[in-house]
Amino acid sequence: MSKKQALRDRRGWKGFIIVFFAILLILSMLLSIRFGSVNIPLSDILATFTGGIQSDFQNIIWNIRVPRTFVAVLVGANLAVAGVLLQGIMKNPLADPYIIGVSSGAGLAGMIVLILYPHLPHLLTPVAFIGATIVAFTVYALAWEKGIAPTRIILAGVAISAFLGSGISALMVFYSDRVQGTIDFMVGGLSARSWPQVEIILPYSIIGIILAIIGIRKMNLLMLGDRTAKSLGARVEWIRFSMTAVATLLAASAVSVVGLLGFVGLIVPHTARLIVGNDYRVLLPASIFLGAAILTASDTVGRIVFAPIEIPVGVIMGALGAPFFLYLLRRKMI
Amino acid sequence: MTVLQATSISQSYSNKQVLKKIDLKLNEGRIYSIIGPNGSGKSTLLHALSRQVKPTKGDVYWKEKNLYQLSPKKVAQELALLAQVNDPMDLTVEQLVSYGRTPHKSLLQRLDEKDQEIIDEAIDLTKLNALRKRNVSNLSGGERQRAWIALCLAQQPKVFFLDEPTTYLDISHQLDVLEIVSRLKKTMDVTVVMVLHDLNHAASYSDEVIVVKEGRIYGQGTPKEIMNQKMFKEVFHVQSDIYEDERDGILRIVMKPLINFNDNQSFFKERRASV
Numbered sequence: 192m193s194k195k196q197a198l199r200d201r202r203g204w205k206g207f208i209i210v211f212f213a214i215l216l217i218l219s220m221l222l223s224i225r226f227g228s229v230n231i232p233l234s235d236i237l238a239t240f241t242g243g244i245q246s247d248f249q250n251i252i253w254n255i256r257v258p259r260t261f262v263a264v265l266v267g268a269n270l271a272v273a274g275v276l277l278q279g280i281m282k283n284p285l286a287d288p289y290i291i292g293v294s295s296g297a298g299l300a301g302m303i304v305l306i307l308y309p310h311l312p313h314l315l316t317p318v319a320f321i322g323a324t325i326v327a328f329t330v331y332a333l334a335w336e337k338g339i340a341p342t343r344i345i346l347a348g349v350a351i352s353a354f355l356g357s358g359i360s361a362l363m364v365f366y367s368d369r370v371q372g373t374i375d376f377m378v379g380g381l382s383a384r385s386w387p388q389v390e391i392i393l394p395y396s397i398i399g400i401i402l403a404i405i406g407i408r409k410m411n412l413l414m415l416g417d418r419t420a421k422s423l424g425a426r427v428e429w430i431r432f433s434m435t436a437v438a439t440l441l442a443a444s445a446v447s448v449v450g451l452l453g454f455v456g457l458i459v460p461h462t463a464r465l466i467v468g469n470d471y472r473v474l475l476p477a478s479i480f481l482g483a484a485i486l487t488a489s490d491t492v493g494r495i496v497f498a499p500i501e502i503p504v505g506v507i508m509g510a511l512g513a514p515f516f517l518y519l520l521r522r523k524m525i
Numbered sequence: 526m527t528v529l530q531a532t533s534i535s536q537s538y539s540n541k542q543v544l545k546k547i548d549l550k551l552n553e554g555r556i557y558s559i560i561g562p563n564g565s566g567k568s569t570l571l572h573a574l575s576r577q578v579k580p581t582k583g584d585v586y587w588k589e590k591n592l593y594q595l596s597p598k599k600v601a602q603e604l605a606l607l608a609q610v611n612d613p614m615d616l617t618v619e620q621l622v623s624y625g626r627t628p629h630k631s632l633l634q635r636l637d638e639k640d641q642e643i644i645d646e647a648i649d650l651t652k653l654n655a656l657r658k659r660n661v662s663n664l665s666g667g668e669r670q671r672a673w674i675a676l677c678l679a680q681q682p683k684v685f686f687l688d689e690p691t692t693y694l695d696i697s698h699q700l701d702v703l704e705i706v707s708r709l710k711k712t713m714d715v716t717v718v719m720v721l722h723d724l725n726h727a728a729s730y731s732d733e734v735i736v737v738k739e740g741r742i743y744g745q746g747t748p749k750e751i752m753n754q755k756m757f758k759e760v761f762h763v764q765s766d767i768y769e770d771e772r773d774g775i776l777r778i779v780m781k782p783l784i785n786f787n788d789n790q791s792f793f794k795e796r797r798a799s800v
């Protein structure tokens with residue numbers, strides 16, 4: 192009996208952490224709606240949500256802040272889930288959404304639109320998504336040999352990324368006058384993202400996260416090693432393939448909307464792992480909330496530190512994320 | 526009764542043939558040891574028999590059904606494998622062992638009282654009671670191996686495959702593992718198939734020994750039938766003295782290298798002296 196209790200106690204603690212991350216998320220969403228080039232009083236935000244008194248800020252809140260916050264939440268959650276899945280699938284702490292070629296695929300495709308067809312900006316997202324998906328599956332196909340070996344995927348991903356990266360560089364050299372317009376996409380930014388982007392990413396988020404939740408037990412089995420997972424009846428190759436596909440869709444939809452936002456998919460899962468452990472039943476929800484919260488908060492910071500100049504969220508993530516990552520490394524927590 | 530049967534199985538990787546037309550029959554409730562030099566195909570054979578890796582040719586039958594046509598989950602209710610290498614795990618012993626119940630549960634089912642009893646029993650059998658809340662990654666090699674064995678026991682398999690379960694352990698932990706295994710057979714009638722490196726362990730703990738040489742079965746039989754000087758010389762390239770211990774009737778094997786290294790040493794000495 193006492194043993195069962197001890198188990199529940201630990202679950203309780205982990206439950207607490209998840210709730211804590213969820214509260215962090217709600218707070219950062221509120222801050223994100225409240226602060227920016229104009230600061231909106233909390234009372235006006237509440238009034239707008241409850242549909243009470245008319246607020247002068249209603250337009251800003253509904254058409255700018257709320258959708259942008261949603262995009263940040265969904266992108267953060269998507270990248271975090273993609274990262275946490277890929278780390279488990281590849282059994283590699285450095286696996287993140289970009290290792291499977293999503294970023295270079297979206298990058299090259301996006302750059303082609305931005306540089307060669309700058310008059311067709313609405314094509315950016317769908318083309319980047321298609322590019323990301325095609326390249327991810329190419330990497331997968333190249334790595335295939337009687338099932339996939341994680342190292343082969345990682346090596347194929349690196350090679351393909353280098354190849355496509357040189358394509359991106361070539362574009363930048365030949366059209367150096369148009370590079371300016373691509374910076375936001377190359378580092379990942381949320382400026383001017385609104386309801387259309389929410390609509391694009393939301394279905395992928397919902398479907399992807401539901402599939403990831405369904406995969407929780409399978410991911411836990413993979414953690415025990417391929418042989419043991421198989422001995423326990425898991426279809427290891429199928430789990431790898433299906434969960435990689437889920438991660439690809441999540442990451443590709445995120446990247447196509449915000450550009451090549453790095454680090455979220457790497458740092459968030461590691462931090463969550465550190466705090467709640469490797470059990471995907473806890474790790475997955477923790478990563479979702481933490482990823483969404485961190486991205487939303489970083490975007491808010493990017494909007495206010497040098498206002499009215501907006502710093503792309505990708506820059507903030509890199510500037511804060513990299514030192515934090517090194518800190519974890521020094522503490523031997525990874 | 527025959528539980529597992531391999532009919533002419535071959536396994537190739539790229540163009541290398543690792544198993545060559547192996548025929549094998551395993552009977553219920555017996556302990557089999559697979560012995561052979563490094564790289565002879567022992568693990569590959571174990572994997573073919575335990576539904577880990579489908580042979581490129583030939584079939585494996587589990588009680589007259591084609592093993593590779595049964596669902597993985599169904600097979601997992603009958604067969605368990607202790608892998609040759611297991612990564613360190615950030616889980617408590619109890620959590621690790623409870624994964625053994627996976628094949629007996631549907632996707633949404635939680636562990637119930639009965640599962641908990643089975644888990645407790647597995648922990649008891651492997652003498653891990655005092656360590657059940659400890660993190661597996663903090664255990665000693667022998668304790669960790671017992672935790673992984675407990676995971677397999679919680680699976681309640683009919684056939685238990687172990688790939689070199691004793692290789693990285695000190696001698697007392699080696700014997701612990703072998704004692705656990707032989708008790709399984711006696712108390713639960715589990716069929717055991719294990720790859721062993723120590724030939725004396727194979728001689729004393731197995732009902733039958735399967736000798737693998739270069740991807741073929743060199744021979745199969747009781748230790749007394751199969752373990753002789755000719756076999757040791759042909760398969761392992763060693764000289765051996767074999768005698769039956771009067772006290773327990775078990776074969777004891779003393780081995781010597783075919784090449785005499787001492788001669789070489791004096792050879793080197795002479796050369797050094799002459800320089």
Ligand SMILES: Nc1ncnc2c1ncn2[C@@H]1O[C@H](COP(=O)(O)OP(=O)(O)O)[C@@H](O)[C@H]1O
Binds near residue numbers: 566567
């Ligand atoms: N997945 C694989 N790919 C290629 N070669 C393999 C693979 N698995 C095993 N082999 C080769 O098969 C041979 C037998 O391996 P194995 O069954 O592990 O030997 P043992 O367990 O007897 O030491 C070795 O030469 C090994 O290199």
Ligand SMILES: [Mg+2]
Binds near residue numbers: 567568569609688
């Ligand atoms: Mg082996």
